Amino acid sequence: MLKSFADVLAAVKGLPPRRVAVAAAQDDAVLEAVRGAKEQGIADFILVGDRDKIERTAAKVSVSLEGLTIIHEADDRQAAYRAVALVSGGEADVLMKGLINTADLLRAVLDKEVGLRTGRVLSHAAVFEVPGFDRLLTITDGGMNIAPTLAQKADIIQNSVGLAKVLGISPAKVAVLAAVEVVNPDMPATLDAAALAKMADRGQIKGAVVDGPLALDNAINLEAARHKGITSPVAGLADILLVPNIEVGNALGKSLIYFARGRMAGLILGAAKPVIVTSRADTYEGKILSIALGALLGQK
Numbered sequence: 001m002l003k004s005f006a007d008v009l010a011a012v013k014g015l016p017p018r019r020v021a022v023a024a025a026q027d028d029a030v031l032e033a034v035r036g037a038k039e040q041g042i043a044d045f046i047l048v049g050d051r052d053k054i055e056r057t058a059a060k061v062s063v064s065l066e067g068l069t070i071i072h073e074a075d076d077r078q079a080a081y082r083a084v085a086l087v088s089g090g091e092a093d094v095l096m097k098g099l100i101n102t103a104d105l106l107r108a109v110l111d112k113e114v115g116l117r118t119g120r121v122l123s124h125a126a127v128f129e130v131p132g133f134d135r136l137l138t139i140t141d142g143g144m145n146i147a148p149t150l151a152q153k154a155d156i157i158q159n160s161v162g163l164a165k166v167l168g169i170s171p172a173k174v175a176v177l178a179a180v181e182v183v184n185p186d187m188p189a190t191l192d193a194a195a196l197a198k199m200a201d202r203g204q205i206k207g208a209v210v211d212g213p214l215a216l217d218n219a220i221n222l223e224a225a226r227h228k229g230i231t232s233p234v235a236g237l238a239d240i241l242l243v244p245n246i247e248v249g250n251a252l253g254k255s256l257i258y259f260a261r262g263r264m265a266g267l268i269l270g271a272a273k274p275v276i277v278t279s280r281a282d283t284y285e286g287k288i289l290s291i292a293l294g295a296l297l298g299q300k
Protein backbone atom coordinates (compact mmCIF):
# COMPACT_ATOMS: atom_id res chain seq x y z
CA MET A 1 0.00 0.00 0.00
CA LEU A 2 1.29 3.48 -0.91
CA LYS A 3 0.90 5.57 2.24
CA SER A 4 2.66 8.75 1.23
CA PHE A 5 3.68 10.73 -1.84
CA ALA A 6 7.25 9.51 -1.28
CA ASP A 7 5.85 6.01 -1.88
CA VAL A 8 4.07 7.20 -5.05
CA LEU A 9 7.27 8.79 -6.39
CA ALA A 10 9.31 5.69 -5.58
CA ALA A 11 6.73 3.47 -7.30
CA VAL A 12 6.56 5.52 -10.48
CA LYS A 13 10.32 5.90 -10.81
CA GLY A 14 10.65 2.13 -11.16
CA LEU A 15 8.27 2.07 -14.15
CA PRO A 16 8.70 2.98 -17.81
CA PRO A 17 8.06 6.75 -18.22
CA ARG A 18 4.61 7.56 -19.64
CA ARG A 19 4.13 10.09 -22.46
CA VAL A 20 2.21 13.13 -21.24
CA ALA A 21 0.58 15.59 -23.67
CA VAL A 22 0.39 19.06 -22.12
CA ALA A 23 -2.45 21.29 -23.34
CA ALA A 24 -1.43 24.97 -23.67
CA ALA A 25 2.03 24.41 -22.21
CA GLN A 26 3.15 28.07 -22.22
CA ASP A 27 3.18 28.41 -18.43
CA ASP A 28 6.34 28.94 -16.40
CA ALA A 29 5.31 26.76 -13.44
CA VAL A 30 4.07 23.97 -15.73
CA LEU A 31 7.31 24.02 -17.74
CA GLU A 32 9.41 23.88 -14.57
CA ALA A 33 7.42 20.86 -13.36
CA VAL A 34 7.66 19.20 -16.78
CA ARG A 35 11.45 19.61 -16.74
CA GLY A 36 11.67 18.32 -13.18
CA ALA A 37 9.49 15.30 -13.91
CA LYS A 38 11.45 14.49 -17.05
CA GLU A 39 14.77 14.73 -15.22
CA GLN A 40 13.46 12.45 -12.47
CA GLY A 41 12.44 9.88 -15.12
CA ILE A 42 8.76 10.17 -14.18
CA ALA A 43 7.44 10.98 -17.66
CA ASP A 44 8.20 12.20 -21.19
CA PHE A 45 6.29 15.17 -22.57
CA ILE A 46 4.73 16.52 -25.74
CA LEU A 47 4.08 20.24 -25.32
CA VAL A 48 1.12 21.54 -27.30
CA GLY A 49 0.72 25.31 -27.48
CA ASP A 50 2.12 28.52 -28.88
CA ARG A 51 5.72 27.60 -29.76
CA ASP A 52 7.02 31.15 -29.46
CA LYS A 53 5.39 31.64 -26.05
CA ILE A 54 6.60 28.23 -24.85
CA GLU A 55 10.18 29.08 -25.86
CA ARG A 56 10.07 32.57 -24.37
CA THR A 57 8.49 31.33 -21.13
CA ALA A 58 11.05 28.55 -20.82
CA ALA A 59 13.90 31.00 -21.38
CA LYS A 60 12.49 33.39 -18.76
CA VAL A 61 12.61 30.69 -16.07
CA SER A 62 15.79 29.06 -17.42
CA VAL A 63 14.09 25.78 -18.28
CA SER A 64 15.75 23.73 -20.99
CA LEU A 65 13.39 22.38 -23.65
CA GLU A 66 15.93 19.82 -24.79
CA GLY A 67 14.35 16.42 -25.39
CA LEU A 68 10.80 17.82 -25.29
CA THR A 69 8.59 17.69 -28.39
CA ILE A 70 6.65 20.88 -29.17
CA ILE A 71 3.54 20.94 -31.34
CA HIS A 72 2.64 24.50 -32.35
CA GLU A 73 -0.97 25.57 -31.83
CA ALA A 74 -1.47 29.25 -31.03
CA ASP A 75 -5.11 29.01 -29.94
CA ASP A 76 -5.48 27.63 -26.39
CA ARG A 77 -8.76 25.80 -26.95
CA GLN A 78 -7.43 24.25 -30.15
CA ALA A 79 -4.30 23.29 -28.24
CA ALA A 80 -6.53 21.42 -25.79
CA TYR A 81 -8.21 19.52 -28.62
CA ARG A 82 -4.82 18.72 -30.22
CA ALA A 83 -3.45 17.43 -26.91
CA VAL A 84 -6.59 15.36 -26.27
CA ALA A 85 -6.34 13.94 -29.81
CA LEU A 86 -2.74 12.87 -29.15
CA VAL A 87 -3.98 10.87 -26.16
CA SER A 88 -7.06 9.40 -27.84
CA GLY A 89 -4.90 8.56 -30.87
CA GLY A 90 -2.40 6.65 -28.73
CA GLU A 91 0.56 9.01 -29.24
CA ALA A 92 0.44 9.97 -25.57
CA ASP A 93 -0.68 8.04 -22.49
CA VAL A 94 -1.78 10.87 -20.21
CA LEU A 95 -3.22 14.39 -20.69
CA MET A 96 -2.09 17.36 -18.61
CA LYS A 97 -3.65 20.79 -18.14
CA GLY A 98 -1.41 23.74 -18.93
CA LEU A 99 -2.37 27.43 -19.13
CA ILE A 100 -6.05 26.87 -19.86
CA ASN A 101 -9.04 26.91 -17.57
CA THR A 102 -10.29 23.56 -16.31
CA ALA A 103 -13.73 23.81 -17.92
CA ASP A 104 -12.23 24.44 -21.40
CA LEU A 105 -9.90 21.49 -21.02
CA LEU A 106 -12.77 19.28 -19.85
CA ARG A 107 -14.91 20.27 -22.83
CA ALA A 108 -12.15 18.97 -25.12
CA VAL A 109 -11.93 15.78 -23.03
CA LEU A 110 -15.71 15.35 -23.43
CA ASP A 111 -15.65 16.03 -27.19
CA LYS A 112 -17.59 13.30 -28.98
CA GLU A 113 -15.02 12.91 -31.79
CA VAL A 114 -11.52 13.32 -30.39
CA GLY A 115 -12.35 13.17 -26.68
CA LEU A 116 -11.67 10.57 -24.05
CA ARG A 117 -15.24 9.53 -23.25
CA THR A 118 -15.81 5.99 -22.08
CA GLY A 119 -19.54 6.10 -21.42
CA ARG A 120 -18.80 6.47 -17.72
CA VAL A 121 -19.05 9.57 -15.59
CA LEU A 122 -15.77 11.48 -15.48
CA SER A 123 -14.83 12.90 -12.10
CA HIS A 124 -12.11 14.80 -10.30
CA ALA A 125 -10.18 13.20 -7.47
CA ALA A 126 -7.68 14.99 -5.29
CA VAL A 127 -5.25 12.89 -3.28
CA PHE A 128 -3.86 14.57 -0.16
CA GLU A 129 -0.93 13.96 2.12
CA VAL A 130 -1.51 15.91 5.31
CA PRO A 131 1.11 16.29 8.06
CA GLY A 132 0.08 14.23 11.09
CA PHE A 133 -2.39 12.10 9.12
CA ASP A 134 -1.32 8.49 8.71
CA ARG A 135 -2.45 7.78 5.15
CA LEU A 136 -3.23 9.31 1.77
CA LEU A 137 -6.75 10.74 1.69
CA THR A 138 -8.77 11.18 -1.50
CA ILE A 139 -11.47 13.83 -1.83
CA THR A 140 -13.92 13.58 -4.70
CA ASP A 141 -15.37 15.47 -6.54
CA GLY A 142 -14.18 19.00 -5.93
CA GLY A 143 -13.25 19.76 -9.52
CA MET A 144 -15.62 18.50 -12.21
CA ASN A 145 -19.17 17.43 -11.31
CA ILE A 146 -20.92 20.48 -9.95
CA ALA A 147 -23.96 18.97 -8.21
CA PRO A 148 -23.92 15.22 -8.85
CA THR A 149 -27.05 13.09 -8.77
CA LEU A 150 -27.22 9.87 -6.76
CA ALA A 151 -26.33 7.82 -9.85
CA GLN A 152 -23.39 10.12 -10.63
CA LYS A 153 -22.19 9.89 -7.02
CA ALA A 154 -22.13 6.10 -7.33
CA ASP A 155 -19.97 6.42 -10.47
CA ILE A 156 -17.72 9.00 -8.80
CA ILE A 157 -17.13 6.56 -5.94
CA GLN A 158 -16.40 3.76 -8.40
CA ASN A 159 -13.83 5.94 -10.21
CA SER A 160 -12.07 6.79 -6.95
CA VAL A 161 -12.06 3.14 -5.90
CA GLY A 162 -10.12 2.37 -9.11
CA LEU A 163 -7.55 4.99 -8.13
CA ALA A 164 -7.35 3.59 -4.59
CA LYS A 165 -6.62 0.16 -6.06
CA VAL A 166 -3.66 1.58 -7.97
CA LEU A 167 -2.44 2.96 -4.62
CA GLY A 168 -2.73 -0.56 -3.18
CA ILE A 169 -5.82 0.22 -1.09
CA SER A 170 -8.40 -2.53 -1.47
CA PRO A 171 -11.14 -2.57 -0.43
CA ALA A 172 -11.20 1.19 -0.09
CA LYS A 173 -13.14 2.70 2.79
CA VAL A 174 -15.42 5.40 1.47
CA ALA A 175 -17.18 7.92 3.71
CA VAL A 176 -20.07 9.78 2.17
CA LEU A 177 -19.93 13.19 3.80
CA ALA A 178 -22.83 15.17 5.17
CA ALA A 179 -23.27 17.60 8.03
CA VAL A 180 -24.57 14.91 10.39
CA GLU A 181 -24.32 11.14 10.77
CA VAL A 182 -28.05 10.40 10.80
CA VAL A 183 -30.50 10.47 7.92
CA ASN A 184 -32.39 13.73 7.94
CA PRO A 185 -35.06 14.04 5.21
CA ASP A 186 -34.44 17.79 5.12
CA MET A 187 -30.78 17.22 4.18
CA PRO A 188 -30.64 15.57 0.74
CA ALA A 189 -26.95 14.70 1.14
CA THR A 190 -27.86 12.37 4.01
CA LEU A 191 -30.46 10.55 1.89
CA ASP A 192 -27.97 10.02 -0.94
CA ALA A 193 -25.36 8.86 1.57
CA ALA A 194 -27.65 6.21 3.04
CA ALA A 195 -28.63 5.03 -0.46
CA LEU A 196 -24.96 4.81 -1.54
CA ALA A 197 -24.08 2.76 1.54
CA LYS A 198 -26.89 0.35 0.73
CA MET A 199 -25.86 0.24 -2.95
CA ALA A 200 -22.39 -0.85 -1.88
CA ASP A 201 -23.86 -3.48 0.49
CA ARG A 202 -25.82 -4.91 -2.44
CA GLY A 203 -22.85 -4.95 -4.85
CA GLN A 204 -23.95 -1.95 -6.93
CA ILE A 205 -20.64 -0.31 -6.01
CA LYS A 206 -17.71 -2.71 -6.10
CA GLY A 207 -14.35 -2.92 -4.37
CA ALA A 208 -15.29 -0.61 -1.54
CA VAL A 209 -16.84 -0.45 1.87
CA VAL A 210 -19.10 2.58 1.77
CA ASP A 211 -20.77 4.22 4.74
CA GLY A 212 -22.70 7.39 5.33
CA PRO A 213 -23.92 9.82 6.17
CA LEU A 214 -20.82 10.71 8.15
CA ALA A 215 -19.69 14.13 9.23
CA LEU A 216 -16.04 14.94 8.50
CA ASP A 217 -14.84 14.34 12.06
CA ASN A 218 -16.53 10.92 12.32
CA ALA A 219 -15.17 9.97 8.89
CA ILE A 220 -11.50 10.54 9.58
CA ASN A 221 -11.04 10.46 13.34
CA LEU A 222 -11.63 7.26 15.34
CA GLU A 223 -11.93 9.13 18.62
CA ALA A 224 -14.66 11.40 17.23
CA ALA A 225 -16.52 8.37 15.85
CA ARG A 226 -16.28 6.56 19.20
CA HIS A 227 -17.41 9.66 21.04
CA LYS A 228 -20.57 9.73 18.91
CA GLY A 229 -21.08 5.98 19.41
CA ILE A 230 -20.89 5.26 15.69
CA THR A 231 -20.24 1.62 14.84
CA SER A 232 -19.06 1.42 11.27
CA PRO A 233 -16.19 -0.18 9.34
CA VAL A 234 -15.51 3.20 7.73
CA ALA A 235 -15.95 5.71 10.57
CA GLY A 236 -12.58 7.14 11.58
CA LEU A 237 -10.79 5.10 8.91
CA ALA A 238 -11.91 6.58 5.58
CA ASP A 239 -9.54 6.49 2.60
CA ILE A 240 -11.96 8.37 0.35
CA LEU A 241 -14.34 11.22 1.17
CA LEU A 242 -17.23 11.62 -1.25
CA VAL A 243 -18.47 15.20 -0.94
CA PRO A 244 -22.01 16.32 -1.78
CA ASN A 245 -21.03 18.99 -4.31
CA ILE A 246 -18.10 20.77 -5.96
CA GLU A 247 -18.06 23.64 -3.46
CA VAL A 248 -17.60 21.36 -0.45
CA GLY A 249 -14.88 19.36 -2.21
CA ASN A 250 -13.05 22.40 -3.45
CA ALA A 251 -13.14 24.23 -0.13
CA LEU A 252 -12.25 21.13 1.89
CA GLY A 253 -9.31 20.39 -0.38
CA LYS A 254 -7.99 23.92 -0.33
CA SER A 255 -8.39 24.08 3.44
CA LEU A 256 -6.12 21.04 3.75
CA ILE A 257 -3.50 22.86 1.68
CA TYR A 258 -3.75 26.32 3.20
CA PHE A 259 -4.67 25.54 6.84
CA ALA A 260 -3.01 22.16 7.31
CA ARG A 261 -0.03 22.45 4.91
CA GLY A 262 -1.21 19.42 2.97
CA ARG A 263 0.15 18.45 -0.43
CA MET A 264 -2.22 17.53 -3.25
CA ALA A 265 -2.19 15.60 -6.51
CA GLY A 266 -5.22 16.10 -8.77
CA LEU A 267 -6.60 13.96 -11.58
CA ILE A 268 -9.69 13.46 -13.71
CA LEU A 269 -10.78 9.82 -13.57
CA GLY A 270 -13.20 7.79 -15.68
CA ALA A 271 -11.81 8.97 -19.03
CA ALA A 272 -10.06 6.61 -21.44
CA LYS A 273 -6.73 7.88 -20.06
CA PRO A 274 -5.83 9.86 -16.92
CA VAL A 275 -5.97 13.64 -17.04
CA ILE A 276 -3.62 15.61 -14.77
CA VAL A 277 -5.29 18.75 -13.48
CA THR A 278 -2.99 21.09 -11.65
CA SER A 279 -4.05 24.55 -10.61
CA ARG A 280 -2.13 27.79 -10.92
CA ALA A 281 -1.77 27.91 -7.14
CA ASP A 282 -0.10 24.49 -6.92
CA THR A 283 3.54 24.49 -5.89
CA TYR A 284 6.26 23.01 -8.09
CA GLU A 285 6.24 19.98 -5.82
CA GLY A 286 2.44 19.66 -6.07
CA LYS A 287 2.63 19.66 -9.85
CA ILE A 288 5.34 16.97 -9.83
CA LEU A 289 3.15 14.86 -7.52
CA SER A 290 0.16 15.20 -9.85
CA ILE A 291 2.33 14.17 -12.81
CA ALA A 292 3.66 11.20 -10.83
CA LEU A 293 0.16 10.05 -9.89
CA GLY A 294 -1.04 10.50 -13.48
CA ALA A 295 1.94 8.52 -14.75
CA LEU A 296 1.25 5.76 -12.23
CA LEU A 297 -2.40 5.55 -13.26
CA GLY A 298 -1.41 5.74 -16.93
CA GLN A 299 0.50 2.46 -16.61
CA LYS A 300 -2.72 0.45 -16.77
Ligand SMILES: CCCC(=O)SCCNC(=O)CCNC(=O)[C@H](O)C(C)(C)COP(=O)(O)OP(=O)(O)OC[C@H]1O[C@@H](n2cnc3c(N)ncnc32)[C@H](O)[C@@H]1OP(=O)(O)O
Nearest residue numbers: 102103106107110120121122123142143144145146266279
Ligand atom coordinates in the same frame (compact mmCIF):
# COMPACT_ATOMS: atom_id res chain seq x y z
C1 LIG B 1 -9.25 21.32 -7.09
C2 LIG B 1 -8.67 21.76 -8.41
C3 LIG B 1 -9.68 21.53 -9.50
C4 LIG B 1 -9.98 22.80 -10.25
O1 LIG B 1 -9.50 23.01 -11.29
S1 LIG B 1 -10.99 23.96 -9.57
C5 LIG B 1 -12.57 23.59 -10.20
C6 LIG B 1 -12.74 24.04 -11.59
N1 LIG B 1 -13.60 23.13 -12.24
C7 LIG B 1 -14.47 23.56 -13.13
O2 LIG B 1 -14.63 24.77 -13.33
C8 LIG B 1 -15.25 22.52 -13.90
C9 LIG B 1 -16.66 22.41 -13.39
N2 LIG B 1 -17.47 21.71 -14.35
C10 LIG B 1 -17.94 22.30 -15.49
O3 LIG B 1 -17.66 23.45 -15.77
C11 LIG B 1 -18.84 21.48 -16.37
O4 LIG B 1 -19.48 20.47 -15.66
C12 LIG B 1 -18.09 20.85 -17.60
C13 LIG B 1 -17.19 19.71 -17.17
C14 LIG B 1 -17.25 21.92 -18.34
C15 LIG B 1 -19.15 20.33 -18.57
O5 LIG B 1 -20.06 21.34 -18.76
P1 LIG B 1 -20.70 21.72 -20.19
O6 LIG B 1 -19.64 22.04 -21.17
O7 LIG B 1 -21.75 22.75 -19.91
O8 LIG B 1 -21.30 20.40 -20.65
P2 LIG B 1 -22.74 19.78 -20.43
O9 LIG B 1 -23.03 19.63 -18.97
O10 LIG B 1 -23.72 20.49 -21.28
O11 LIG B 1 -22.47 18.34 -21.05
C16 LIG B 1 -21.96 18.20 -22.38
C17 LIG B 1 -21.83 16.71 -22.64
O12 LIG B 1 -20.79 16.20 -21.78
C18 LIG B 1 -21.34 15.20 -20.91
N3 LIG B 1 -20.76 15.35 -19.58
C19 LIG B 1 -20.74 16.46 -18.83
N4 LIG B 1 -20.13 16.22 -17.68
C20 LIG B 1 -19.76 14.91 -17.72
C21 LIG B 1 -19.09 14.05 -16.82
N5 LIG B 1 -18.68 14.48 -15.63
N6 LIG B 1 -18.85 12.78 -17.20
C22 LIG B 1 -19.26 12.31 -18.39
N7 LIG B 1 -19.91 13.08 -19.30
C23 LIG B 1 -20.16 14.36 -18.94
C24 LIG B 1 -22.85 15.46 -20.89
O13 LIG B 1 -23.56 14.32 -20.56
C25 LIG B 1 -23.09 15.93 -22.29
O14 LIG B 1 -23.11 14.80 -23.12
P3 LIG B 1 -24.06 14.72 -24.41
O15 LIG B 1 -23.63 15.85 -25.31
O16 LIG B 1 -25.46 14.91 -23.92
O17 LIG B 1 -23.79 13.37 -24.99
